[in-house]
Amino acid sequence: MFTLLTKNAIAHSRKAITPLFSNHSVLRVLVAFPFLFTGLNSHASNELTVPVADYEIDCGETFECPQSLMPRVHFWVEVFSRWDTETAVFHDKENPHRVYSTVSRRDGCRRSKAGDSLDRERTNLGKSIKGLASALSAGRSLTDKQKRLHAKFKGESSSQIRAAADRLRCQSGNSNRMLGALEQFKLYRPTILDALESQNLTPELQYLPFVESAFNPKALSHVGAAGLWQIMPSTGRTLGLTVNETVDDRYDPTRATYGAARYFRNSVDRLSTTAFENGHTVVAKELNPFVVTSYNYGVRGMQRAIQQVGLDYERLLKEYKSPSFQTAVRNFYASFLAARHVAQNSEYFFGEITPDFSDRIYAFNTVKLDRKTSARRLVDELNLDSDEFKKLNPSFKSVIWKHKALIPANYEIRLPFKESGWSQQLASVNSLPVEIERPGFVLHRVRSGESACVIAQKYKASCSQLIKLNGLDRRATVYVGKQIKVPTLTGGISVAAVNKPLESSDTYAVYSVRSGDTACKIAARHSMKCQELLAINGLSRSSVIKIGQVLNVSGxxxxxxxxxxxxxxxxxxxxxxxxxxxxxxxxxxxxxxxxxxxxxxxxxxxxx
Known part of the structure; x- marks a missing residue:
């Protein structure tokens, strides 16, 4: 038997190690007042004269820290502590610590286009590197600028230097986001530690959201990963989270955190089995870098990697080849170790951090609704503060708050804390007429020659709303034969006359379903609206009625x-x-x- 990623009482030194090149008193000013240095010229390019510092990274007994990985980790420490989000850092993709220059720019490395400051800097750096290589090949004397550039290539030949021109990469700084993340970290840390403990995992994994979302529970990536732990929709469902059109647990920090803990438990178990079956002695310290990387690359990807290179993370970075094992994956473990180091030494890098706990809700009641109910009804009937109710239930999508959809039945919701609970008031809510959810769309089957906007135009609907409703890609691609939703103005919630089937026949007649019957045919036969018949029998549009089933109908x-x-x-x-x-x-x-x-x-x- 072997135990992996179990809790360890690892004593971490809270005293930061002074880097070889230290100027963090200036860095603190940069974090607090970046405009003092960038406001004068929003597109200024600066040759990096103070190189990336070296730091003593304490990995303890939990993580492997190969020496060959340390320069990469040191670069990420500075991304998190030295440069802010308005600084674009140009460096070598394979040797990240080799930083050439920085550009002060509001969007950092984002939203670049041909001819802008980033494009010009990339072009100029490429020419400078190639010019240096040519000068060395020809034996010409170097200019002062070329000497400074050459100092970054210790012991490399002119051909190796020339190849570096094709490895230029731009990385935005992150120090101001890191500062905000450290404030949030103190709010969420107790929940994260409880979740990791529930799965018998090391508390060291608490630092991963620094890399994933900067502890922003509302974060949404361009590929659809969401929340504090940046979980994909399909992954969320496999982890037991509710992810659908009305509810998304990925945005609930507590639910998402316990889901992430289940992911890591699964990763540990599966990667341990793979390593064992391939003849490796499984040691937590050697396995853990693969577990952390699996959060970015996937468990299956790491299983293939272990089969190919074993439990040797240094060998993984040097030898493992896969089309999807690119820069972001290679940097993931290093950036995790860097974020962990900065977080553990936050006072050194940023000074004292005092989070604001005034907005935190410490106590609440959890309840489940017997039937679908609108948020507006709960607020009105239970006399809730709508803002507090919204904070307590971050999983609810905007359609619920906009009164376009109902809160699902049997879904656990949070209400403000009451010593006596909410049973009596919820019973009163359940006595009210049923609320009926009308879809805000109609279904359309795509025909040959139709595009998303052509379909929207046919229905006099908004093309952008149709694209958003169906989660279409940037090209708004639709496929012939597939059904898509077309938005309408009729969506919302209405109230039925009664809230559930009656047991007596004082008010209703009864009808036994026959062959060929549908709910709407039966309703029409008894001068009822179809939705009314569904409501008084506790049915929905998707409900199946069976021959011989007894339904209440209008008397x-x-x-x-x-x-x-x-x-x-x-x-x-x-x-x-x-x-x-x-x-x-x-x-x-x-x-x-x-x-x-x-x-x-x-x-x-x-x-x-």
């Missing part, structure tokens, strides 16, 4: 549509029926709220 009762100023008892008096009879027929209580447009059933035998 000989009258109906009344509520208008402004009316009350339930006033309506009963108008029709000459008892108020209690009308309330009972509609499953209402005396204190229930009726709304304009709501249809009320008038019990049979009443006058008009």
């Amino acid at each position: 000989s009762d009258d109906w009344h549509v509520v208008t402004a100023g009316q009350t339930a008892c006033g309506i009963a008096e108008r029709y000459g029926v008892g108020c209690s009879s009308l309330l009972r027929a509609n499953r209402l209580a005396l204190r229930s709220t009726i709304r304009v447009g709501q249809r009320l059933r008038i019990p049979r035998g009443a006058g008009s």
Whole structure:
């Protein structure tokens, strides 16, 4: 038996190691007031005169720290602590610590185009490197600038230097995001440690969100990874998270954190098995770099890597070849070690950090709804503060908050803490008429020659909304024969006349389903709306009815549509029926709220 990534009482020195080239008093000013250095020229290019520093990285007994990896780690320490997001850093892709220059630019390395400051700097650096190689080959004397550049290529030949011109890479700084992440880290750390402990994992994994999302629970990547742990939709579902059109647990820091912990537990178990089956003695310290990298590259990818190079991370970086094993993957473990080092020595790099805990909600009740219910109804009937309710339930998508979709039944929601709980108030909510979800779209099957915008135009709908609703790619690609959703203005939530099937037949007649029947055919036969029949029988559009099934259908009762100023008892008096009879027929209580447009059933035998 072997135990991997288990909790270890590893004593980490909180005293930062002074780098060989230290100027962090200036760096703290850069982090706090970057405009002092960048505001004068938003596109200034600067040759790097202070090289990347060396740091003593304490990996303890948890992680392997190969010496060949350390220059890469040192570069990432400076990305997290030296350069801000408005600094574009040009360096060597294979030797990241070889930094040539920086460009002060609002977007860092993002949104570059031909002819801009980044493009010009890349071109000039390429020419300078090739010019240096040519001068060395020809035996010419070097200029002062070429000598400084040559100092970055210790012991390399002119041909090796020339090849470096094709390895230029731009990396945005991250120091200001790191500072914000450190503030958030202190808020989420207790939850992360609890989740890792629940899976018997090392607490050292708590530092991974620095690399993934900078501890931003609302982060969304261009490939669809979301939340604190940047989980993909399909991965989230396999980890037990709810990810659908109305709810996305990836945005809930607690649920996502426990999902990530399950991912790591699975990764440890599977990679351990692979290593063991390939004849390797499994040691946590050797396996853990592969486990961390699996979070970016996938467990299967790391299984293939172990089969090819064994549990040797240094050999992995040098020898493992795969089309998908590129720069981002190669940098992942190094950037994790760097973020961990900066976080453990945050006071050295950034000074004292005091997070704001005033906005944190420490206590709440968790409940499950018996049926689908709107957020608006819960806020109104339970007298909730809508902002607090929203903070407590970050998984809910905007369609729920915009009253376009209902909160699912049996989904665990959070309510403000009450010593006595919410059972009584929720029972009252359940006595209200059923809320019906009307889809805000119609389905269209794509025909030959149709594009997304052509389809939208046919329905007089917004093309951009259609693209967003269907999650189409940048080219808005649609495929012949596939169904897509076309947005409409009719989506939303309405209230049915009653909230569930009645057990007695005082108000309803009963009907036994026959061969060939559908819910809507039965409704039409009894002068009912299809949605009404579904509502009083607790059915939905996707429900299957079976031959012999007994359904409630309309009897000989009258109906009344509520208008402004009316009350339930006033309506009963108008029709000459008892108020209690009308309330009972509609499953209402005396204190229930009726709304304009709501249809009320008038019990049979009443006058008009």
